[in-house]
Amino acid sequence: MKVLIVEDEKTLAYEIGEFLKKAFYVCDLAHTYQEGAEKIALNKYDFILIDLGLPDGDGLDILRKAKKYNEEAAYIILTARGNLDDRITGLDLGADDYLSKPFYLLELQSRMHAIARRKFKLQDELLPLGAFRIDLPKRLILFDNTPIDLSRKEFDLLSYLLLHKNRVLTRMQLSEHIWGSYAIDENDSNYIDAHIKNIRKKLGVWANTEWLETVRGVGYRIKL
Amino acid sequence: MKLSNKLLLFTSCSKLIIVIIFILILPLLVQHIASQYTNYILEQQKRKVLIDLKRNGLNYYLQGDTEYGSYTMLKEEYIAIEPTSADLHLDNIKESKRIVENDTLNYRILSFTFQDKGQAYLLEIGKTVNSINQYNKPLQRFTLYTLIVLIALTLIIDLTFLRLVIQPLRKIIRMRLFNRKFPFKDQQPLIKTSTSDFRYLDESLLILMNQVNEAFEKEKEFTANASHELMTPISILQSKMENLLSEDELDEALARHIVEMMKTLTRLKKISGSLLLISRIDNEQFAKSDVVYPKDLIQDVIEELAIKLEEKQIESISKLTINKRLTNVNKDLLFHLFYNLINNAIKFNVDRGQIVIQDAMLNTDYYEIIIQDTGIGIDEKQLPLIFDRFKKSGNADNMGYGLGLTIVKSICNYHHIQLHVQSIKGRGSTFKLLFFN
Numbered sequence: 001m002k003v004l005i006v007e008d009e010k011t012l013a014y015e016i017g018e019f020l021k022k023a024f025y026v027c028d029l030a031h032t033y034q035e036g037a038e039k040i041a042l043n044k045y046d047f048i049l050i051d052l053g054l055p056d057g058d059g060l061d062i063l064r065k066a067k068k069y070n071e072e073a074a075y076i077i078l079t080a081r082g083n084l085d086d087r088i089t090g091l092d093l094g095a096d097d098y099l100s101k102p103f104y105l106l107e108l109q110s111r112m113h114a115i116a117r118r119k120f121k122l123q124d125e126l127l128p129l130g131a132f133r134i135d136l137p138k139r140l141i142l143f144d145n146t147p148i149d150l151s152r153k154e155f156d157l158l159s160y161l162l163l164h165k166n167r168v169l170t171r172m173q174l175s176e177h178i179w180g181s182y183a184i185d186e187n188d189s190n191y192i193d194a195h196i197k198n199i200r201k202k203l204g205v206w207a208n209t210e211w212l213e214t215v216r217g218v219g220y221r222i223k224l
Numbered sequence: 225m226k227l228s229n230k231l232l233l234f235t236s237c238s239k240l241i242i243v244i245i246f247i248l249i250l251p252l253l254v255q256h257i258a259s260q261y262t263n264y265i266l267e268q269q270k271r272k273v274l275i276d277l278k279r280n281g282l283n284y285y286l287q288g289d290t291e292y293g294s295y296t297m298l299k300e301e302y303i304a305i306e307p308t309s310a311d312l313h314l315d316n317i318k319e320s321k322r323i324v325e326n327d328t329l330n331y332r333i334l335s336f337t338f339q340d341k342g343q344a345y346l347l348e349i350g351k352t353v354n355s356i357n358q359y360n361k362p363l364q365r366f367t368l369y370t371l372i373v374l375i376a377l378t379l380i381i382d383l384t385f386l387r388l389v390i391q392p393l394r395k396i397i398r399m400r401l402f403n404r405k406f407p408f409k410d411q412q413p414l415i416k417t418s419t420s421d422f423r424y425l426d427e428s429l430l431i432l433m434n435q436v437n438e439a440f441e442k443e444k445e446f447t448a449n450a451s452h453e454l455m456t457p458i459s460i461l462q463s464k465m466e467n468l469l470s471e472d473e474l475d476e477a478l479a480r481h482i483v484e485m486m487k488t489l490t491r492l493k494k495i496s497g498s499l500l501l502i503s504r505i506d507n508e509q510f511a512k513s514d515v516v517y518p519k520d521l522i523q524d525v526i527e528e529l530a531i532k533l534e535e536k537q538i539e540s541i542s543k544l545t546i547n548k549r550l551t552n553v554n555k556d557l558l559f560h561l562f563y564n565l566i567n568n569a570i571k572f573n574v575d576r577g578q579i580v581i582q583d584a585m586l587n588t589d590y591y592e593i594i595i596q597d598t599g600i601g602i603d604e605k606q607l608p609l610i611f612d613r614f615k616k617s618g619n620a621d622n623m624g625y626g627l628g629l630t631i632v633k634s635i636c637n638y639h640h641i642q643l644h645v646q647s648i649k650g651r652g653s654t655f656k657l658l659f660f661n
Contacts, residue, residue: 009456015463022470080455102459102493105466153531167470170483172490179528185567185628189490191531198531217480218469 001046001116004028006036006062007078008054016049019105025112033057040066045073046120047112050095052079052086060086063093074115076108104173110163129162129222131207143206153178154199157192161212161222170219196220228390235382239375246371254360254367259332262356263317266334269349273303274338282340299324300355302331308346313337319353332356392417392426400429408433444503451500458493465489498627505557505634512639514555518562518593519544521555522581525562532570536577540566543582548591550659553639561635562595564628565655569597572653591659602647610645 003025007013010031017027028043030036033056040048040062048066052059063075077090080101087098096115099108117136126133126142133142139155140147150158156178161169171189178195179188196212203209213221225233276284285292285305295302302324314335322331331350338345395415415426465486469479504510519542526533526540533540550558569579577598584592602610611633614626636643642658 009460012456012460012463015460015467018467019463019470080452080459101455102462105463151530152527168479170469170486172486173466185494185571185626189487191535194531194535215479217476218483 002026002028002044003047003049003112004030004036004039004043004045005049006030006033006054006059007049007051008032009051016105016108020109023109033059033062036062037065040069045070046116047076048073049076049078049108052077052090060089060093063090063095067094074112074119076111076115078103104176106164106169106173107177110160110177113163127162129158129224130209130211132203134159134162141203143203146206148202148206150199150202154195154202157195158199161220165222165224168215168218168221174219192220227393228386231386231390232383235379235386239379243371243375247368250364250367251360254364255357258356258360262332262351263334266317266332266349266351269303270334270336270347273347273349277338277340282345295324299327299329300352302348302350304346304348304350306346306348308337308344310339310344312344312346314346322350330354389419392419392422396422396426396429400426400433408437444506447499447503448507451496451503454492454496455500458489458496461489462486462493495627498631501560502627502631502634505631505638508638510554510557510638512552512554514553516550516553516555516558518548518550518558518583519546521558522562522566522593525559525566528563529566529570532567533579536570536573536575538570538573538575538577538579540579541581543580544593546583546585546591548583548585548659550591557635557638561632561641561657564632565595568628569595569599569653569655572601573597573599577652586658589660593657593659594654595657596652596654598652601649601651601653602645603649604647607645607647 003020005013005016005020005027007016007029008031010029013029013031017029020027025047028039028045030039033054036050036054037057048070050059050062050066054062059077059079063077066073066075075095076097076099077086077095078099078101079086090098096119097111099111126135128134129141131143132148134140135142136159139159141150141155141158142148157174160174160177171192174192175189196214200209200212211223213223215221282305291304291306293302293304293306302322314337317332317334319330319332321328322333323329330353332353333348333350336347338347392415399412399415412430414423414430417423417426465482468474468482469486522542522544526542532538566579566581573579579598580594580596582594582596584594586592611629613630633643635641636657640660642656642660644656644658645653646656647653
C-alpha cells in the first residue's frame with residue numbers, strides 16, 4: 001500500500017518511512033505544505049499522514065485539499081499541538097484517526113492496520129495463535145471453538161503482540177497501547193509482566209504458550 | 225480588627241478619658257471659681273462702702289452709735305463697722321465663725337481697718353460659706369450634661385466622617401482582595417478617592433495584580449511552549465530507537481541498552497506530557513460539555529487499574545450509593561482525576577491494604593466523594609506541599625509525588641471542585657472531593 005508522509009521534521013519523516021517500509025508499505029515523503037499539495041495532486045495514495053504544524057501552511061488545509069483529489073485514501077493526523085479544537089476539526093474534515101506526538105511507530109502501524117481492515121474491507125479471518133485462534137472483531141480467543149475468558153486489557157495486549165508478531169515489543173510500547181497517555185506513572189510498564197503472567201496462566205490450562213516469549217531485558221514477542 | 229472598628233474604638237476611648245478627667249477636676253474647678261468670685265464680690269462691696277464713707281462720712285453708717293451692723297434676712301451676708309485698737313492693721317479675706325442671733329455660722333469675711341477722725345475702725349463684710357457653694361452642684365451638673373451632649377455630637381460627626389474617608393479603602397478591600405479568584409482576568413477601573421494614600425494603594429495593587437497575571441500567563445505560555453517544543457525531538461528519538469529495536473539480527477546486549485534509553489525517554493515524555501496537560505487545563509482548552517456519572521466513571525477507573533490492585537492484593541470497596549449526575553464537566557479530565565487519586569491510593573498503599581470510596585449528599589447543593597486508603601500516609605509537614613510540582617515525599621524510597629497531584633489540583637480548580645486532604649502518617653490518607661451542584 002502506498003503512503004504519503006507530510007512531515008516537516010525530516011528525521012522524523014525518514015524514521016516513519018523506514019519503519020513502514022519494513023511493514024511492506026511504499027512510502028513517499030513531503031516536508032512542506034507545497035510539496036505535500038503537489039504530491040497529492042499527482043499521485044494516488046492509500047494512506048496520507050499529515051503533520052499539522054507545517055512551516056508554510058496549515059496541515060488541515062492539506063486535508064481539505066486532499067479530500068478532493070484522493071477521496072478513498074485514509075487520513076491520519078499527526079501533531080504535537082494536541083489541541084482539542086484541532087482534533088475535532090481534523091476528524092470533522094474526514095480524518096480517520098489522530099495521533100499526538102510523541103507516538104510509537106508500532107501504534108501508528110496498528111492504527112493503520114485497523115483503518116485498513118475497516119476501510120478497505122479486508123477479509124477478517126480467524127488468526128491462528130499456536131493451538132488457539134483469535135477473532136479480532138469479536139474480541140474472542142478460541143481453543144477448539146471454546147472461547148477463553150480474558151480481561152479486556154489482556155485481550156488488547158495479546159492482539160497487539162499478535163499484530164506485530166515475530167517482533168519484540170517493549171513494556172513501554174505495550175503499556176502505552178493498553179493504558180494510553182493518561183497513565184503518567186513511569187513504573188506502569190512493570191504491570192505488563194503481571195498481565196503476561198495472567199495470560200500465560202489462563203491459556204496454559206488449554207495448551208502450551210511457548211509462542212509467547214519473554215525477551216530478557218527487552219520485552220515480549222509472539223513467535224510464530 | 226478592622227481599621228474602622230479600631231478608629232471607632234480609639235475615638236470613643238479618647239473622648240471617654242477626656243470626660244473622666246473633666247468629671248474629676250470639675251468640682252475643684254467650680255469651687256475655685258466660686259471662691260475667687262466671692263472674693264471679688266467682697267472687694268467690690270468694700271470699695272463701695274469706702275466710697276460711701278468718703279462721700280457721706282462715717283456717721284452715715286453709725287448714726288451716732290459707736291458701731292454698725294447689718295445682715296440680710298437669712299443671715300447670708302452681713303456688714304459690720306466697729307472701733308478697734310489703733311495698732312491693728314488688717315486687709316484680708318479669710319473664713320471664720322461668727323455668732324449672729326445665737327446661730328454660729330461659717331462666714332468668709334473681708335476684714336479691713338481704717339482711720340476716721342483719729343479713731344481706728346474695723347470693717348467686716350461677710351458671706352456664709354454655704355451661700356458661696358450653693359450653685360456649685362447645679363453648675364457642675366449643667367456643665368457635665370453640656371459636655372456629654374457635645375462629646376456625643378463630635379463622636380457622631382467623627383464617625384460619619386471616618387466612614388466617608390475610609391470608604392474607598394473598604395471598597396479596595398472588597399473589590400480587589402475579597403473573594404478574588406486567581407488569575408485576575410477582569411480588568412477593573414480605579415476606585416475613586418480623594419485620599420492620595422488610598423489612590424496609591426489601589427494603583428499599586430492593580431499594578432501588582434497585573435504583574436502577577438503577566439507572570440502567570442508567561443509561566444503558562446512557557447510551560448505550554450517548552451513541553452510542546454520537546455514533543456518533536458522526543459518523537460524523533462523515540463522513532464529512531466523503535467527502528468533500531470526492529471533491526472534484524474540485533475545484538476541482545478545492544479537491545480537492552482536501547483530499552484534502557486527508551487525507559488529514560490519515556491520518563492521525559494511523561495513529564496513533558498503532564499506539564500503540557502496541566503498547561504492545557506490551566507489555559508481552559510478542554511470543553512466542559514459532558515455528562516458524567518461518577519459511579520460508572522470510578523468503576524471504569526478501577527477496571528483500568530485492576531492489575532495493580534491484584535498485584536498488591538488490595539481490596540477496593542466502592543460504596544457509591546448515589547447515582548449522581550454531573551453536568552458541564554469534561555469526562556476525560558474527570559477520568560484523569562480519579563485515575564490519579566486511585567492510582568496513588570494503590571501506589572502508596574501497603575500490600576493487602578484497602579481502598580474505600582464512598583459518596584454523600586451534604587445538602588441539596590453539595591455532593592461529596594471520599595477516597596480513603598490504608599497506605600503509608602503523608603507527613604504533616606509535607607501535606608501543604610503535595611500539590612506542588614516535583615515535590616518529593618522525602619521518604620528513603622524516594623517515591624515522589626511527581627505531577628499526578630498537580631494535575632488533580634488543576635482539574636479540580638478548573639471544575640470548581642473543592643479538594644481536601646487528611647492524612648495520618650503510617651495510617652493512610654483521605655481525599656475528599658466536594659462538587660457544587
